[in-house]
Amino acid sequence: MQSQITPEADDSPPTGNDLRVARTKARIITAVIACLDEVGYSETSINRVQTTAGVSRGALTHHFPSKEAMMVETLERLLDPVRGGTHAPDAIGQATGRGDGIAADMARLWSKVLNTRPGRALVEILVAARTDAALSARIQPSLTAYNDQINVNIHSLYQSPTGDADDIQVLWTICRTFLRGLHLQARFEDNPKQTQRLLERFAHIMEPHMTARSQTKAERHEKPV
Amino acid sequence: MQSQITPEADDSPPTGNDLRVARTKARIITAVIACLDEVGYSETSINRVQTTAGVSRGALTHHFPSKEAMMVETLERLLDPVRGGTHAPDAIGQATGRGDGIAADMARLWSKVLNTRPGRALVEILVAARTDAALSARIQPSLTAYNDQINVNIHSLYQSPTGDADDIQVLWTICRTFLRGLHLQARFEDNPKQTQRLLERFAHIMEPHMTARSQTKAERHEKPV
DNA sequence: TTATAAACAGAACGTTCGGTCTTTTACAAG
DNA sequence: CTTGTAAAAGACCGAACGTTCTGTTTATAA
CATH class of the missing domain: 1.10.10.60 (Homeodomain-like)
Known part of the structure; x- marks a missing residue:
């Protein structure tokens, strides 16, 4: 200042x-x-x-x-990449939508974004906030904005074969829920092979329900609302 | 004594x-x-x-x-129902395999077993054990036995349409991973409707990959290894 | 150069943690 | 009833927690 x-x-x-x-x-x-x-x-x-x-x-x-303030600011920093913030490029955008299939997208998302030090740290804060009311209240706005941003991006990346606009949000939330569960599990078993196998099998199941939109990254970002 | x-x-x-x-x-x-x-x-x-x-x-x-001993014994008690232990009947067996579809099975499993006070308490211990090495080491044997039991039961409840014996284990692990993720999420949003919607959509996606075996409960328990 | 405010250093605060200890109470055997 | 043993009660301990405090250094504006 x-x-x-x-x-x-x-x-x-x-x-x-x-x-x-x-x-x-x-x-x-x-x-x-x-x-x-x-x-x-x-x-x-x-x-x-x-x-x-x-x-x-x-x-x-x-x-x-306070410790809470420290955690809030750390969370903001961790959320920056997925929001395409100032400190880092849009990590999700870079990991997905290359046109080589949703399984490949998800594998990249896991290895390049989620299962990294910042990705794991982010989950730690989220898990802690579940049972810490003060922290939860403090980070809720950021998380809501983050969710909205995700939902915007997902519409420009994938679409439902049936054309249902709402369904693709549900499907992507299912993917995120699964990945969250995978996060917790990955801490227990030190077997990346098994994690990889689960991830591939899951992606293969989801693939028919989510078709990729083929378009440039610029197009993806042109409707930010 | x-x-x-x-x-x-x-x-x-x-x-x-x-x-x-x-x-x-x-x-x-x-x-x-x-x-x-x-x-x-x-x-x-x-x-x-x-x-x-x-x-x-x-x-x-x-x-x-010690606090750790207290938690271990609580965990044992919480694991009893799903293992068909002495303190409670086999909860998973009662929730699943009624022959009215996997979606119905999963909905019952969620509402009658997982999203209950004991179910949520169990997850709390598991989440804590991720980052508590001593606790993790102490409960590992119980969890391994629990996993083995689950895998046994799942083989007698469902089968893969392709007949692949290993695949049904992977598929059920995917279900459990998703449900674990749902657990964490359910703490944040106080919207059971949305949770229910995710659960139904996920079960509908998994349904074609897992066909129920139709047999009695007695048959299900006859091969406990 | 000097005044001012921010950046930093580190001691000390009160609270709460998990664990230990001694004392009292309840039960069962003789 | 007396006695021995286990259950239950509650005071107490040192350590670690997050926070608050005062003192010192550094950078910038006048």
């Missing part, structure tokens, strides 16, 4: 204090994501984040007044 | 001290299940269980030397 000398849009590379702040916050959020992935939400204590990030307790508290 | 006057099988109604012990343990385990369902694993502290059960800290510690 300083060094606002240039009134032009803030696309200039940050310098001085802004750079320092950006670096510190990035270190902290990266540490939060790493902790979430490695030890889960309940073990992601402020002390552990502080140690992992290599910052002082004061720096941490200065940028994030 | 007392009043063993009668060497006959312990089917006699417990009296005296045994009754007191049974009641206290039952109160505690019931309280654990209630807490897990209502506030989740992380908030299910010993203090909360103690208050909910209406017993003292000493009584709790006397029967369960």
